[in-house]
Amino acid sequence: DVKVTQSSRYLVKRTGEKVFLECVQDMDHENMFWYRQDPGLGLRLIYFSYDVKMKEKGDIPEGYSVSREKKERFSLILESASTNQTSMYLCASSLHRDRSNQPQHFGDGTRLSIL
Amino acid sequence: QKEVEQDPGPLSVPEGAIVSLNCTYSNSAFQYFMWYRQYSRKGPELLMYTYSSGNKEDGRFTAQVDKSSKYISLFIRDSQPSDSATYLCAMSEHNNAGNMLTFGGGTRLMVKP
Numbered sequence: 470d471v472k473v474t475q476s477s478r479y480l481v482k483r484t485g486e487k488v489f490l491e492c493v494q495d496m497d498h499e500n501m502f503w504y505r506q507d508p509g510l511g512l513r514l515i516y517f518s519y520d521v522k523m524k525e526k527g528d529i530p531e532g533y534s535v536s537r538e539k540k541e542r543f544s545l546i547l548e549s550a551s552t553n554q555t556s557m558y559l560c561a562s563s564l565h566r567d568r569s570n571q572p573q574h575f576g577d578g579t580r581l582s583i584l
Numbered sequence: 585q586k587e588v589e590q591d592p593g594p595l596s597v598p599e600g601a602i603v604s605l606n607c608t609y610s611n612s613a614f615q616y617f618m619w620y621r622q623y624s625r626k627g628p629e630l631l632m633y634t635y636s637s638g639n640k641e642d643g644r645f646t647a648q649v650d651k652s653s654k655y656i657s658l659f660i661r662d663s664q665p666s667d668s669a670t671y672l673c674a675m676s677e678h679n680n681a682g683n684m685l686t687f688g689g690g691t692r693l694m695v696k697p
Contacts, residue, residue, distance in 0.1 A: 473627075500683050509592075511689040512672070559627055563683040571683045572618050573674075575627035 472496070473576035475560050481582045488547040490579050492560030501543035502561040502573060503527075503535060512559065518543055550583045557581075587611055590673055590688030599697050603660040607673035607688045610654065614675040614686070617649050619658045622670045622690065631671075632658065663695045 476491035494501065502517040504527075514527030516535040524535050532554060536544040543562075547554055557580050561573040590607045597603055605619075616635055620628035632647040634640045640647045646659040656675075660667055673688040 478625075509689070512687045514684075517684075572630050572633050573683060573685055574630065575620075577627045578625075580625070 473560055473562055473574055475558075475576040475579050477579050478577065479580050479582075481584060482547075482550050483584055484550060484552060486547075486550045486583075488550050488581070488583075490545040490547075490558055490560075490581070492543045492545070492576055493541050494543075494560075494562040494574075495541065496562070496564075496574075497540065498562035498574075499540070499565050500563040500571075500573075501537065502563075503533075503543065503545045504559045504561065505529070505556040506559055506578070507556050515545065552583050555581060555583045586689075587686050588673060588675065588688040590691055592689055592691060594692040594694055596694045596696060597663055599663060599665060599695055601663050601695070603658075603663045603667070603693060603695075605658040605660075605671050605673075605691050605693065607656050607675075608654055609656075609675060609686075611675075611677070611686070612651075612654065613677040614654075615678040616676045617647070617656050618674040618685070619645075619647055620672040620674060622672060624669075628672055660693075663693075665695050665697050668693055668695050 472495045474493045503515045504512045518537045534546045559578045560576045563573045564571040588609045619632040621631045622628040637651045644661045648657040670690040670692045672690045674685040
């Protein structure tokens with residue numbers, strides 16, 4: 470079974486802090502994704518990555534950056550946290566960029582509160 | 585108009601009922617269809633994965649795709665309290681580099697004992 474692990478289940482940070490959310494997958498997947506999930510808005514894609522050191526903007530990248538130094542690890546960075554970034558953050562991975570239509574597998578999420 | 589529409593619910597049914605969950609979509613290029621189940625405070629887990637039109641059955645779950653109507657369904661037979669969760673539909677186009685998915689907003693299901 471695919472295992473996607475997010476480092477923290479719950480996180481509380483202050484406005485203006487730099488926040489790091491970590492995600493690790495153990496199935497040698499090439500593609501990794503970061504989403505946020507908010508009531509009434511569903512899942513929204515922040516950033517994704519096809520390979521090490523590669524990144525692409527999703528639908529709502531403003532205020533976020535990402536890092537993929539190793540294939541199994543994809544980090545989401547909130548450069549200067551704001552209260553409107555309080556949300557559930559979900560990491561996902563899928564098998565291979567050139568094998569289209571592979572389903573994505575999700576971690577259990579990080580519930581982030583910015584005070 | 586959203587690309588994928590899903591009634592948010594909540595849908596409340598008694599234990600043992602047959603549940604029907606549905607999504608409609610507007611993009612005729614969607615070829616692959618998925619259903620995810622998300623328990624409270626957990627991430628979505630893949631439940632069903634189908635290609636193009638037709639039915640797929642897995643235990644108590646049946647996924648149905650009607651591409652001519654741009655309508656997909658998930659049926660749950662003999663529903664159990666443990667089926668109480670939010671169900672998300674997701675879909676993607678063929679030759680979809682990067683495996684991008686378009687999600688519905690989710691339907692919250694409550695199965696009462």
